[in-house]
């Protein structure tokens with residue numbers, strides 16, 4: 519049994535995709551938690567803010583949940599050929615303590631998915647580059663869905679099985 523953390527960058531169709539992953543993982547006996555980054559509503563990262571304790575958000579609980587999970591499934595819509603600011607912003611805040619951030623990410627199994635307006639291939643590429651850079655073990659298979667393409671249940675199942683290993 520694995521502890522999955524599903525991280526959604528937005529609260530709409532990508533959150534719904536997260537629920538599909540969650541149901542599939544729970545049906546297989548895994549533990550699942552979903553975090554919606556847009557709900558966290560973190561302030562925009564700036565260097566000035568990061569140096570002012572009164573303006574620095576407490577992301578310690580987020581870091582703890584991410585550290586304790588066995589695998590992450592990161593879901594985000596494509597925004598202008600990349601991923602949304604909620605994801606980039608959360609990564610920036612969590613990476614302030616760069617060494618512990620690296621430790622948290624190194625070798626972490628990560629699966630990627632999207633529900634996007636168009637093809638969604640660009641957001642997968644952007645997230646693959648991001649999560650590979652921070653040392654995660656990004657799975658080759660990803661779940662791409664959109665207005666004209668439902669998420670493939672077989673892909674979701676295969677990703678859960680692959681990440682739980």
Ligand SMILES: Cc1cc2nc3c(=O)[nH]c(=O)nc-3n(C[C@H](O)[C@H](O)[C@H](O)COP(=O)(O)O)c2cc1C
Pocket residue numbers: 528529530531532533595596597598599600633634635636637638
């Ligand atoms: C600022 C912005 C930029 C977007 N850029 C793209 C894009 O480059 N490619 C694409 O396929 N869809 C794009 N979309 C559409 C979203 O990917 C699509 O509506 C997605 O399903 C929204 O996810 P959500 O329902 O989880 O919020 C964009 C949407 C917004 C708001």
